[in-house]
Amino acid sequence: MNRIKAGVPRRAGRRVLAIGLPTVWGAIAITYKMACPLAQQNGFGARIVTSAVFFAVGTGLIVHVRQALLRELRQVRRVAGAAQSVLLRPLPPRIDGLHVSAAQLSAERGAVIGGDLYEVIATEHGVRAVMGDVRGHGLAAIGTVAAVLGSFREAVHDEPDLGGVLRRLERALARHLRERARAAPDSPVAEEFITVLLLEIGPDGEMHALNCGHPWPYRLTGTHVEPLTHADPLPPLGPFPLPPDLPAVPCGQLKPEEALLLYTDGAEDARDAHGRFFPLPIVLTEALSDGVNTPQPLLGTVFTQLLRHTAGRLTDDVALLVLRNERTQVHYNAPIGARGTARATTHNPQPTNHPQRNGV
Structure with missing residues (x-):
């Protein structure tokens, strides 16, 4: 009988999110730049919209990276706390x-x-x-x-x-x-x-x-x-x-x-x-x-x-x-x-x- 650890699917899902979300954000930015007619215009209003789109994409990437780092830090602290409870x-x-x-x-x-x-x-x-x-x-x-x-x-x-x-x-x-x-x-x-x-x-x-x-x-x-x-x-x-x-x-x-x-x-x-x-x-x-x-x-x-x-x-x-x-x-x-x-x-x-x- 094959045994599957409960934590494996969860870790795999987190890896998919870690890779998939930045890819999605990047695809949105590229699609907007290549396919949206507004992104091809040089007017002042078009530039404001383009800047807003790329600002939103960049903000989303930063927030995602920050959340990933916080999750990793919480995990490290849990492991350290478990080690402390055994040692001291x-x-x-x-x-x-x-x-x-x-x-x-x-x-x-x-x-x-x-x-x-x-x-x-x-x-x-x-x-x-x-x-x-x-x-x-x-x-x-x-x-x-x-x-x-x-x-x-x-x-x-x-x-x-x-x-x-x-x-x-x-x-x-x-x-x-x-x-x-x-x-x-x-x-x-x-x-x-x-x-x-x-x-x-x-x-x-x-x-x-x-x-x-x-x-x-x-x-x-x-x-x-x-x-x-x-x-x-x-x-x-x-x-x-x-x-x-x-x-x-x-x-x-x-x-x-x-x-x-x-x-x-x-x-x-x-x-x-x-x-x-x-x-x-x-x-x-x-x-x-x-x-x-x-x-x-x-x-x-x-x-x-x-x-x-x-x-x-x-x-x-x-x-x-x-x-x-x-x-x-x-x-x-x-x-x-x-x-x-x-x-x-x-x-x-x-x-x-x-x-x-x-x-x-």
Whole structure:
């Protein structure tokens, strides 16, 4: 039995219209010029009519081309939106007692995806998050984002420590770059790199992180904003191999009602017309002082101030991720777990009036 895809006749019809309408308009103009007696006259009135006919033909062609381009643009945006929903899938508003919200802005006008990546997943090892920034833009960057995120989503469940997760990401990136080099020998894959921040938040709020060239998150406590840690990061993934030992950096405890803001460097590197950098810590402090401390409104405030600072002209992609601890109680129960730490159970309040979708 032969199967015919439903979209084929529709696409064929569009091709016929794309070719047929300009042909019809051209045939009308030629027929008028060759067959209409009025077009053969040289009087002033005849010239006005002839000009009007050709003006109408030209206008029709322009309108047709414009509509065809708009249809193509809408199709490209639908495809890009579908790609974004797979790569940067919307995060649930709550993950294991953490209130979560994330969003990103692309520096390219009309684009919906770029070289930034983020993900948050609850595992038996704790809530694990990644924030990354791929060098460059376009399809090559999107392919790298897909490779790294795919590896992260599997590794966080398999690897008992963050060092194992990071090595899995390094191997996935290396495989992706080798495949790109084989497919396009002239592509400068040797210059490709990605900054990555891995974060783990245990049931008791204890945090550990591994950082490869990425900005450290900000801890938001009341109206106070400070970097999560001042430890030196590792080099970005790609140009240099990871060291043999990868101990995670202890970052203290995320207490109830405290939050973290993870971001890509496009936020703090954004400049205004006078070359001044975007004051992200100041904007966060002012927002917290005004009572804006829940994730989604906080993201909206930061993005609004960022666009105002740059007059809407971003030069780099920006991604933001807020994790707020809304666990109210922590109970420690014996016996000791297999990883050598007391097992903790948390009481998480039921969400009320939380946003139904992620983003700004």
